Amino acid sequence: MPRRASSALATTLCATLLTGVAACGGEPANEPGDKTVMLYSGRNETLVKPILDKFTQATGIKIKARYGTTAQMAAQLAEEGERSPAEVFLSQDAGALGAVNKKGLLAGLPAEVTAKVPEAYRAKDGNWVGVTARSRALVYNPKLIAKEQLPKSVFDLADPRWAGKIAIAPTNASFQTFVTAVRVQHGEQKAKEFFTALKTNNPQIRENNIAIVEDVDAGKVPAGLVNHYYLGEIAKERGTTPEKLNAKLHFFAAGDTGAMVNVSGLGVLRRSANDPDVRTLVDYLLGPEAQQYFTQQTFEYPLASGAPAPSYVPPLAELKAPAIDLNDLESLEQSIALIKETGLTP
Structure with a gap:
């Protein structure tokens, strides 16, 4: 499954671990003296395994990985608690x-670790840190939409003139986080009004962002809401x-919710706070080899080590993201409920 869209491959929270460890038990991850790190990954295996393999080759530290959607992994951690x-x-x-924090x-991560990443892209309490960044954007086909007709704000998409012209992926994590951002920045009432209007405009529903970009590229739909990196992947x-x-x-106007910048990131479980192998992995993912990998292979913005942004997007420093604290984007359940309430999903 070569695409990020395949992250939905984990259909149950208690799937068998790829390494043979019982999925829902509390067995220790490693044998004494075993140079192994147990990773729960909400990022797709095909996407991250190559860089994890490079880490093992460079350090001799093995990765035992469990893959699923980010929501599934977060829910599993919450269920397992200290037994995880x-x-x-x-x-x-x-x-x-x-939510896990x-x-x-x-x-808490050491200050020298969190200092590698700009303050906006790490936890206030230092308990998680961003690894890469991605911007929300409107993907469009200029054969179907003239440049001068493009919306300045994502809220313009509630206008009837956009009826049937926008594709969205309401079951995708990035769209759900966007919903959370609207709720956080503008309140529950405005969020409900906007997504109700969006539903009234009969958006074209797709399973994921890849499908949106492919259909826009093929002229099957004029535009869609996605993350920037999917153009690079396709x-x-x-x-x-x-x-x-x-x-x-x-890219939407400066400060608009449609221009939000989110991160992929990592946190260390308390049981492994002082594990040197875990620290080695964290440093590696924020180091030059991994940061360059994410830029060149997954087309995301690097957050550490000075790797350049992908060539087809503006530098991260030039993006005018809305004033949303990423620490406030934890209310995923309420966003999913709002998506269902407004009829964007059954």
Whole structure:
């Protein structure tokens, strides 16, 4: 399953661990003296395993990994609590890290670790840190929408003139986090009004962001809400560059919720706060090899080690993200409930 969309491969919270450890038990992750780190990953195996393999080759430390969606891994950690064999949680978004941290499961990271990442992209209490960043954007086909017709704000998509012209993926984690951002920045009432209006505009529903970008590129739908990196992924699969695709990116106006910047990130479970192998993994993911990998292979913004941004997007420092504290994006359950209430999902 070569795409991020395949992160839904874990259909139950109690799936068998890929390494053979019982999924729902509290057995120790490692044998005494075993140079192994137990990782719960909300990021797709195909996406992160190559860099984890490079880590093992470089350090001799093995990774026992359990993969699922970020929501599934966060829920499993909450269910297992202190019994969890997990040592590191690698999350697709800040909201899940915040939710796990709220349960008191994450340890404080050393200041020299968190200092590698800009303050906006790490926990206030130092209990999680961003690894990569991604911006929300509107992907559009200029053959179907003229540049001068593009919306300045994501809230413009509630206008009837956009009826049937926008594709969304309401069951996707990135869309759900966007819903949370609207709720956090503008309140529950405005969020409900906007997503109700969006539903009235008959949006075209897709399973994931990849499907949205492919259909926009093919001219099947004029535009859609996605994260920026999917253009890079599709271009790579086709052996071309993002600039040569029909689909283009439009970034919303400065401060608009549609321009939010989220992170993938990690937290260390309290039981492993002083484990030197865990620290080695954390340092590696924030180091130059891993940061360059994420830039070149997954087309995300690096947050540490000075790796450059992908060539087809503005530098991270130039993005005018809304004033949303990523630490406040933990209320995922309320966002899912709002999506259902407004009829965007059954």
